[in-house]
Amino acid sequence: MSDGGTTKFNTGILPSQTLRALVAEGAITASEPILDDQVQPASVDLRLGPVAYRVRASFLPGRHATVKERLDAVEMHAIDLSKGAVFERHCVYIVPLLESVRLTPGLSALANPKSSTGRLDVFARLITDHGTEFDRVEAGYAGPLYAEISPRAFSVRVHTGTRLLQLRLRRGEPSHDDTSLRALHQAVGLNDTAPDQANIKGGIAFTVDIRGDENGLVGYRARRHAGLIDLDRIDYYDPLDFWEPIHRRGRSGIILDPNDFYILASKESVVVPADHAAEMLAYDSLVGEFRVHYAGFFDPGFGLGETGGAGSRAVLEVRAHEVPFLIEDGQVVGRLVYERLTERPDKLYGQGIGSNYQSQGLRLGKQFRRI
Template sequence: MTRAASSKGILPYQHITQLIARRSITSEHPIEDRQIQPASLDLRLGKKAYRLISSFLPELSAISSRLNVLDFYQSDLVMYEMDLTQGAILEKGHVYLVPLLEQLDLPATLRARANPKSTTGRLDVFTRVVTDLNAGFDEIRAGYRGPLYLEVVPRSFAIKVRTGDSLNQIRFVRGDATVSDSALQKLHGTDPLLFHNASPPKALPQKEFRTDRGLFLRIDLTGSAREDAVIGYRAKKNSHVIDLAKIGHYAALDFWEPLKRHRQDSLLLEPEEFYILASKERIRVPPGYAAEMVAYEAACGELRTHYAGFFDPGFGYGDGKMRGTQVVLEVRPHDVPFLIHDGQTFFKVVYDRMLTVPTQVYGTALGSSYQRQALTLSKHFKA
């Protein structure tokens, strides 16, 4: 299903290429075609990383003024700097700030928002974009002109990164792009957005399609329904470095503990442990839309259900014949143990309109890694 072009929405692939041509997005290193996604642009790490004492927000001063000091021993923020051009290891639990290769010069009508890439989230690497004179992370005000910085905090694994690696992505938005609950209900009736994860997958009946400022999905703790089915993974506390350049290289069992189906189809989440789980439903994003997982309300439990959460147009949709793709969740409970059950409402997805349908949609043509995923670790692990 396609939509007519709108005056409000997320900029698609072809408009991002125009922003680059007009120098609204610039870089000393030419922007590569591989960076441009159906509704976002991959951002690249620059030449240096700064090990920080803590996270911070630069509401009152330019970030460069906090980094360009002659003696880091006199700095209230920076401990030391690292060269990324030949690769460097970012230790888990430490805070790093990396100037990105890309800079922005946005028109007054255009704002931007950043998200970790799916692979970044599945490695439990916490990232947030920071901009000058801003009181928040990941939100970039309309008309912003200046550099971009990425805060990076590996949580479960030490990682090796290099100049040019992409850990996060940015999308550009004009006006209010959010799709209302009533519009979601109508869209699902004509071009289903959710399917039961069955064989074959069947569209959710309208009575099971629940919305409240977004679309609710549930957690799957049965897997393939076999008694010994793997229903998730928990990160091991001690493991080796993961080199982000090595794809399909690592044995999963060296880094992850598989979680088997419990006889009561429940799972006890331990505080500050990191889990990879999957959704009960399959989700589809038609080409005229994009979607994003949003923070779960604290009233429903003290846990984070995702780190990455942006779905490009065409995710789980393809040429329109795909019947959705499961959502993989990066889960970390806080403060107290938290018991979850199969089929429990667990997270929410907000749909946004595209300004117009992208000329490229999510799928194999763009090297998309997770179009037909089930319960899937990051692409660095052997299948």
């Protein structure tokens, strides 16, 4: 249960003040100074380095190889990012990051795309030397970090320092169970589902809103042949140049077309207590032939009233797979898993630190003007 942040634990996700201490100690380093605003409530933003490699295929290096050794087999050409460069949709790029880590044996790390990355349908994953899984940094790893990037819906312009991924550090292996999640929901209210009606099974379920707002707007579908998006341009692009609005049309559901990309919203509001972080499970084959949410991490304080987040909903990044799929209002589309921090962070997600998506409803990425 949430205890207001007065207790410290030996295991869990590390908070902002501990992350800053790790930077000072050299456990997290970079070839350029790490900036204050890279340290979020429970994660560190990672930045692209000065060069990218266009590759023929995605890969994992495996136990017996470094990323560079694998690159030698699949690299097509190098790209200078120092003055900006375009990553073409449906192409795959490997980028050495400015940051590297030197973890102790009890310290591991996990990565997720940042929210704006996912909302643009940019598939971004972390790779390490000798890695056998994406987005996982094994306990005790010491070495460079790399991003694999593949824009899907839009071509994007990036440069040295662009932030597409965020890294969480975890001490130990905290256990997760439905009993403690029910207790947390009873104490805090993780969403606006009554505790006795909450669907909790390997996480708390969330459902999709297909009723929409007062104008019947339920979501957006990415246009297939839209223009280039510069990731550094904020509140700049006309959404209608890149997105087709989807409105309710007198029925309870919409049909997802295979390989199209959609932005939808959850029916429920979401709350992440100050001493917890949450992750949205990316895909569950039991709920349908689609993937929900590429950027599945919620910082401590998301949706909290004290940080201006009351009523915040989860934005769902949805891509159907091989067949058209009818998705209906109120359908369960995924689950949120909550994990305790080792202690309450000294900064929380919200208006006080310039967070872009606090108190959001249906919301496109920060590059687009509000409709």
